[in-house]
Amino acid sequence: MTAEIITIGDELLIGQVVDTNSAWMAEKLNEFGILVRQITSISDDREHILNTLREASQRAEVILITGGLGPTKDDITKTTLCEYFGSTMVFSETAYEDVRHLFRSRGLPVTGLNRGQAMVPECCTVIPNHNGTAPGMWFEKNSVIYVSMPGVPFEMKALMTGEILPRLESKSENAIMHRTLLTEGIGESFLADRIESWENQLPSHIKLAYLPQPGIVRLRLSARGTDKKKLGDELQKAVDGLLPLAGEFIFGEGDDTLEEVVGKLLREKGCTLATAESCTGGYIAHLITSIAGSSDYFKGSVVAYANEIKEKLLGVKPRTLAQHGAVSSETVKEMAEGARERFTVDYAIATSGVAGPSGGTPEKPVGTTWIAVASPLGTVTRKFILGEHRGRNIQRAAISALSMLRKIMIEQSRK
């Protein structure tokens, strides 16, 4: 079974909104063995919508449409869908019930605009949207399924998870299985050289892709066939062959994040963590606390952006700062040890670097970053030479810091 995704909205074509919906939908469809052939973004334009629907219906059996259903006047998707299916607009009590319920629960009055959202093409099945005012709509025509959903991500996700994916799942036959291994600490081409012999021996129905992002390269293995059990075994065999070549760089799999992996390790060991952040400015604390339940192992952070705060709240010695500067092994060591003591935790991470764009010197150019991890067995510091871009430097420093902590925790478990 193949699918296409159509996202509607001028905001995508003028670049004011990034299309995150499509990636999410594509991932979910893939998990059910539904292959996404194409993702198309078009404007709120009647003729373009009609053409795109016609073209997609010739390539795919399932067409998922998002966007163009909000309460305001820039939305013409619904009437165009009505025209495409040769239907007429009718008032839907089911859809209106959701609108009324939502506004009641928020203690708000229903506006005239919102009442209009309960109008739908007569030929569709209304998929109730309990999180918003625009209903989902399910159409079938010439053996092709069309589903229209609002563009607000969490409304679309609830509709997909609760109603649409279960309905589609039963109709799929082919299987696509993926295993994605997450590596850190090695660039794409070095990794490729290192695992070339293994890659060349993969069966032809297993495909390898390199997916780089700042600080991380993901290796995705995709296997196609009909027998899920067999594909799963073959993928496992492929992964087993990869581990001796690149295992040291692999920190997780699939949707794992370093902050989750580190959180899980801390929880398993019953240990606690704090951070002392200069150049990362709270980003490591943010990553860690974005994980639900992190309060079980994370006590907090001092973001010590000013040097006086490094002294006052973390106990860094004025002499250390004067002799070695804020971006130095000595300073991050004292920051990490100060945080470990003040927060009464087992592990503390500290960062100090020149994030840029200004602040670089010949000895410490932009990108120079020191990271320390203080642990029950002592403190380790390491220097990283990152890039020239502030945002990416913050990201990469955070990933490097979490990775250092992970490796130290694993080493210490072995002792």
Added chain:
Amino acid sequence: MTAEIITIGDELLIGQVVDTNSAWMAEKLNEFGILVRQITSISDDREHILNTLREASQRAEVILITGGLGPTKDDITKTTLCEYFGSTMVFSETAYEDVRHLFRSRGLPVTGLNRGQAMVPECCTVIPNHNGTAPGMWFEKNSVIYVSMPGVPFEMKALMTGEILPRLESKSENAIMHRTLLTEGIGESFLADRIESWENQLPSHIKLAYLPQPGIVRLRLSARGTDKKKLGDELQKAVDGLLPLAGEFIFGEGDDTLEEVVGKLLREKGCTLATAESCTGGYIAHLITSIAGSSDYFKGSVVAYANEIKEKLLGVKPRTLAQHGAVSSETVKEMAEGARERFTVDYAIATSGVAGPSGGTPEKPVGTTWIAVASPLGTVTRKFILGEHRGRNIQRAAISALSMLRKIMIEQSRK
């Protein structure tokens, strides 16, 4: 002049990468008055690439292609482009110079894979890529311009900004101008009701769109025509008409962010800031420090995730926590005042809330959030009822906190 964007890569179609490149490119093209008609994501598949190129060339005069040019084996874009233009692959010294330079500057050896990246179709103009190993390629055929670029965002952006946009700019005639006003503190449908009369009086060549994102609704006005000066005046008139109706909710324009707006205010007033964060977990500090130069006004943060840290590092009284709980007006007030004192700053923000998914009680359900702003003229606290989703609650709490600070700073300037 019209354009289409084609992004190539299985990673988009299986949803492991979000296509941020297209939004960025679309925005830049729009600024030069080039209308993007469609964005299409397809897989690394020869036939699909050929078909998509053919279709796009019938609708648009400029086709920008990203992705499918990495050093590893999952890339077939380049040979398919070569086939599409009926050309042959040749070794490019220009492209190889970039590869060699990049590896030399990093002190790394050039691998065989990387040498292969200097092979290009003979008919193309090589656009040097100083940030990576895959060159940009410029093709022209039957009055249509095709540009192929690597998919790594910062490599693509450097190629676009440095080479491709300047070349395209001179060829465009029509103008599209946008003004985007950023609102906070009011939902989409309430805003729409409030400004309906103004919206109905807009000239027909000025279009309004509502672009909601967590905590913020953006209002985009787009005017099309040929006379840039005239369009600019008309947009200004439209904005002037909007201000009396919704001015109180507008915090900025265009790409402004609240953290930038707040940073600018602090800089103008010569004031300093610190944060004391519980539920936002360092996210406010991260937003503020993502702005270059923020060390001029931001001294740091205490992320006090554990209650003992609220006491120890911020001076919150044990009695306050015992009597009122961590999520209370009393606690955030003491957190903000403690931070203001300890960091010796003019303003301090504090947050404490139930981010979720667990931790809610009947009196304080998930989403309950208290925010305080301590200032030279005293401390203000406010309660917010956010939603049920941890990630969005963190985002919305941060936006609400920055917005509170902004309003308080503006009020105090008036005094």
